Amino acid sequence: MKNDIVLSVVLYSYLDYAIFDVMLNGVGIGGANSHGTNGMITGIRVPSGAQALTWRDAGSGKTFSIRNTITLTEDQIPADARYLAVNIYPDNTAEFVFDESIPDPTPRGKIVDERRRHGK
Structure with a gap:
């Protein structure tokens, strides 16, 4: 990887609350409903090195x-x-x-989904 790569970014949230202002290295990548996705953002420049990821709780704003x-x-x-x-x-x-096509939910995400379905 040179200094960065340009990618399309898909957000998967496994949180119990809706989120917004999801920022990857200071660039907005969308938001998500409670435990969901909110589309895709294209043309995001992802730098090499440490990544900063933040989001806001839609209920509290935290x-x-x-x-x-x-x-x-x-x-x-x-x-x-x-x-x-x-x-x-x-x-x-x-x-x-990372993938050449839209990535599927992760194995860990599938476990979170399954636990939620069973009330855990």
């Missing part, structure tokens, strides 16, 4: 940041990557998934 550290290096991004899925989880951590 701003949150990811608790984990995501640092992108060239070897993490497939050469044919055109899409980035940003996955936000209930513990305020996030996961990035």
Whole structure:
């Protein structure tokens, strides 16, 4: 990866509340309903190195940041990557998934979905 890559970004939120002003490195990538997605934003420049991801709770307006550290290096991004899925989880951590087509929900996201269906 040179200094950055331009991708289409899909947001997957596994939170129990609606979010807005989701910002990846200071660039808006949308918002999401309670536990959902809100389309795709194209042409987002994603720099190499440490990533900053924040969002706001639509109910309280409170701003949150990811608790984990995501640092992108060239070897993490497939050469044919055109899409980035940003996955936000209930513990305020996030996961990035790169793909040549729109990425599916992550295995961890599927577990969160399944637990919700069973009231856990």
